[in-house]
Amino acid sequence: MKAARFYDQKDIRIEETTPQDLEPGTVRIDVAWCGICGTDLHEYLDGPIFCPTHDTPHPISGETAPVTMGHEFSGVVAELGEGVDDLEVGDHVVVEPYIIGDDVDTSSNNNSYHLSPNMNFIGLGGRGGGLSENIVVRRRWVHKISKDIGLDEAALIEPLSVGYHAVDRAGLAQDATGKFALIGGAGPIGLLTAAVLKxxxxxxxVSELSSLRRQKALDSGVADYALDPTEVDVSDEVHKISGGEGADVAFECTSVQVVLDTLMDAVKPTAKIVVVSIWGERSKFDMHKLVMKEIDLRGTIGYVNAHPATIELVESGKVNLKPFITGKIALEDLIDEGFDTLINHNETAVKILVSPSGKGL
Structure with a gap:
């Protein structure tokens, strides 16, 4: 089967690879669509980060480079391993793409399994990936979805879960009525976090440089206001819109220092700021401002027991994922039409989906 394989920095190859073996307790999935994530771009430009090297296997998967990429994907159940009796061939599914040690409790009783030692992701740390025609995944990480949800939209449930968990970290996933939220950066995660908040x-x-992404935030209905930080003072505007109070909560989705500084100014005293983005270097953080405003600064990574609630948001119609799909490409065009667009022309796209099999294009 065809797959996109990470060999090294700026070395991703589309090649034939052998399908994984179906083992007891696993599910074979024919991949329908796989999204390109910002993490994939970081691996391509600066990696290996999450991906293993040629010489150092991942501690849990045991795999070295090359590894198959892709962790935002949807598909159809093609085959069931021994002991899997609660799914059927033909079911539509998405995957919670974790690689976690066998000694870790991954049940709903544990809300920190995503923080366990050596945690990694399918499609980065090994165990196959969504940028292949099919994949074998342990049953625990497979989530059935309604066939009323398009499989293209379903590929965005994984990043939507990131947004859900971020909002949950702020204590607002169940009810944010009356709350004023500011999002720094309207890339895919910023927009999907906004969708959960709405x-x-x-x-x-939302505060965003790209006019396309600002308009996407407004047209999709996930933002009430979209500000251009080159034209207005975002903090002043937020205070005006909020009746002088400032934002109750803010989400940093860029890993850019000036954005974090802006959020610090724009939130009201006792507000929460949730850092969603992955920072590649230390922040020059204004600790004095945090103290004097009694700001609650929180980090968030991935998701934990969030997929069921996130899927319910989509199945119930409370979140519409269609507006965020801005491109669909074949696997062979991954670098030229996918990575290149998102790296060099990211203001023109939100989420680009890849069809490993070419079906649906």
Whole structure:
């Protein structure tokens, strides 16, 4: 089967590879669509980061480079391993793409399994990936979805879960009625975080340089206001819109220092700021401002027991994922039409989906 394989920095190859063996307790999935994530771009430009090297196997998967990429994907159940009796061939599914040690409790009783030692992701640390025609995944990480949801939209459930967990870290996933939220950066994760906040009842403002992404935030209905930080003072505007109070909560989705500084100014005293982005270097953080405003600064990574609630948001119609799909490409065009667009022309795209099999294009 065809797959996109990470060999090294700026070395991803589309090649034939052998399908994984179906083992007891696993599910074979024919991949329908796989999204290109910012993490994939970081691996391509600066990696290996999550991906193993040629010489150092990942501690849990045991795999070295090359590894198959892709962790935002949807598909159809093609084959069931021994002991899997609660799914059927033909079911539509998405995957919670974790690689976690066998000694870790991954049940709903544990809300920190995503923070366990050596945690990694399918499609980065090994165990196959969504940028291949099919994949074998342990049953625990496979989530059935309604066939009423398009499989293209379903590929965005994984990044939507990131947004859900971020909002949950702020304590607002169930009810954000009356809350004023500011999002720094309207890339895919920023927009999807906004979608979760709107579904929970918040008033949402996004700050974003790209006019296309600002318009996408407004047209999709996930933001009430979209500000251009080159034209307005975002903090002043947020205070005006919020009646002088400032934002109750803010989400940093860029890993850019000036954005974090802006959020610090724009939130009201006792507000929460959730850092969603992955920072590649230390922040020059204004600790004095945090103290004097009693700001609660929180980190968030991935998701934990969030997929069921996230899927319910989509199945119930509270979140519409269609507007965020801005491109669909074949696996062979991954670098030229996918990575190149998102690296060099990212203001023109939100989420680009890849069809490993070519079906649906």
């Amino acid at each position: 579904a929970a009842g918040a008033t949402v403002v």
